[in-house]
Amino acid sequence: MSEPRLSLSGERFTAVYRLTATAADVEARARAICLEQTVEFPAALIPNEAIRAQIVGTLAEILPCSGSGSGDEDAHGFEVSIRYPVEAAGRELTQLLNVLFGNVALQPGVRLLRIELPPALLRHYRGPRFGIAGLRQRLGVADRPLLCTALKPMGLSPSALAELAYRLARGGIDLIKDDHGLSDQTFCRFDERVSRCAEAVARANQETGRASLYLPNVTAPADEIAARAARACGSGAGGLLLCPGLTGLDGLRRLAADDQLGLPILSHPALLGGLSLGPRQGIAHGLLFGTLVRLAGADATIFPSFGGRFAFTASECQEIAAAARMPLDGLPPIWPVPAGGMRLEQVPELVRFYGHDSMLLIGGDLHAEGDLAARCQAFLSLVEQTPKQTPND
Known part of the structure; x- marks a missing residue:
């Protein structure tokens, strides 16, 4: 029986990589990626011209990266654009990620900078259910940054955490999430914590007339995520927290697509940092924390802001915020959530930098002076009093 004739659409998507290579070697390295990320097969042994022409990635462009040399006078940074057939990614987020960066993530001197996805691929992804506009509507907050905090420290009982949530x-905190370290520990079981905290926030909302949301952490073993999310929803949770670095981005996509849940999802960056920190390795900050989590369905993306206890720079944070909110073929823009040791005194600067369509996450500093109610009110006053202006994105 003869092999069926290969006949693809010819439509392609683009990945832009930064390669650290010499000028003499960069084209050969780029063409090797074209093969590695598709057929993973020696070019000379490809059995027919149809596979070579339709499946193998095509090298579109090589440009030098200005001011981004490696420090070695013989090795420099180059931006390399490679185009892959949409059919190679199928309709699965897992396979799209595999084509973009699967094997070459194992190679030194390769960083995935940007992607360009045509409608033929984007139509497979629902993306965020709420995004910026939807979460504003759910909270009844029209025109200011949102306030977020975490229930901590680990070691408090479910009843103590519920009292804190209340x-x-x-x-006046808009979103009250579990700390990402709260799971289903023996000293703080998931079901009791979620039930008590959801009830406490609902009681506070009845008393204040606000619509604060409690978001339990549903990061869990793969076969337990959906069940925990369903129990959280049934207990009255207002949203969910997930760590896609621990569960995989497709775990996030599955929750976001579940119409039985229909809850906003906050993405936490645990374990994702190792994918982004090296300037010549991994995935660019905006693509990882902005575009990819948005494609997977997060409504808000937490990342460590400059000025805190982590190493992200202002330009990297700007890149994330821009990717979270830039046009993406109809997918709603999502909330950038700068975090990581933020303090009340930084709030005006953060609002000016990130703009009003941002969610500010302050944790331990709310507890710094003992009067939690006064600190929360100060947080709200600071975001309300900072003049609205165009953010640095």
Whole structure:
């Protein structure tokens, strides 16, 4: 029986990589990626011209990266654009990621900078259910940054965390999430914590007239995520927290697409940092924390802001915020959530930098002076009093 004739659409998507290579070697390295990320097969042994012409990635452009040399006078940075057939990615997020960066993630001197996806691919991804506009509507907050905090520290009982959640909601915090370290530990079981905290926030909302949301952490073993999310929804949770670095981005996509849940999802960056920190390795900050989590369905993306206890620079944070909110073929823009040791005194600067369509996450500093209610009110006053202006994105 003869092999069926290969006949693809010819439509392609683009990945832009930064390669650290010499000028003499960069084209050969780029063409090797074209093969590695598709057929993973020696070019000379490809069995027919149809596979070579339709499946193998095509090298579109090589440009030098200005001011981004490696420090070695013989090795420099180049931006390399490679185009892959849309059919190679199929309709699965897992396979799209595999084509973009699967094997070459193992090679030194390769960083995935940007992607350009045509409608033929984007139509497979629902993306965020709420995004910026939808979450504003759900919270009844029209025109200011949102306030977010975490229930901590680990070691408090479910009843103690519920009392804390009540006080935070009474104080005016919009989103009260589990700390990402809260799971289903023996000292703080998931079901009891979620039930008590959801009830506490609902009680506070009845008293204040606000619509604060409690978001439990549903990061869990793969076969337990959906069940925990369903129980959280049934207990009255207002949203969900997930760590896609721990569960995989497709775990996030599955939750976001579940119409039985229909809850906003906050993406936490645990374990993702290792994919982004090296300037010549991994995935660019905006693509990882902005575009990819948005494609997977997050409504808001937490990342460590400059000025905190982590190493992200202002330009990297700007890149994330821009990717979270830039036009993406109809997918709603999502909330950038700068975090990581932020303090109340930084709030005006953060609002000016990120703009009003941002969610500010302050954790431990709310507890710094003992009067939690006063600190929450100060947080709210600071975001309300900072003049609205165009953000640096």
